[in-house]
Amino acid sequence: MQMKNTRASLTKAQPDDPYLAPQYSVGNRIRRQLWNVCWATLYRTSPRIAFGWRAWLLRCFGAKLGANCHFYPQSRIWAPWNLECDDTVIVGDRAELYNPSRLHLASHAIISQDACLCGATHDYNNPAFPVVSYPMRVGRYAWVAARACVSPGVNLAEGAVLGLASVATHDLEAWSVYAGAPAKKVKARVRIA
Secondary structure, eight states: OOOOOHHHHHHOSSOSSGGGSOSSOHHHHHHHHHHHHHIIIIITTSOTTOHHHHHHHHHHTTOEEOTTOEEOTTOEESOGGGEEEOSSOEEOTTOEEEOSSOEEEOTTOEEOTTOEEEOEEEOTTSTTOOEEEOOEEEOTTOEEOTTOEEOTTOOBOTTOEEOTTOEEOSOBOTTEEEETTTTEEEEEOOOOO
């Protein structure tokens, strides 16, 4: 019976399989773990009306938020330090903001419950399968409806609407309504401001 050299395998700096290599720095992973503990113990458990408390917690982790930002207690923000919101932004329960790069939500933007803004993907042609992230922007008065999904690098212009359970795979034009998977422009929206 032949025994493996366990000491050699424990001291290897890099894994043999590039898929197993960490995608983020140790500092980033520690920061996200601290945020996850804060989210689970202080953010998620807070009363529904405690919008100021949750905004304060996000700011403690580096988010730049304007006045009257309403984050509901079950909303998930992957990296608060990459989040910038103007005044009066709403992010509903179970909305997922996966933002390894900067995400900007402009004034009066709404991200409804169960919606997902996905700011990264993987380079599937690279053997290491590295994360590729994109900055994203949701314009003034834009709305991502319930269960809708915004693909990596896709931006919503001012007043754009992504309908219920739709999937945005390209930038959405201003004051337009999109629906479907992939989302297609279905009509114009009346300009609010």
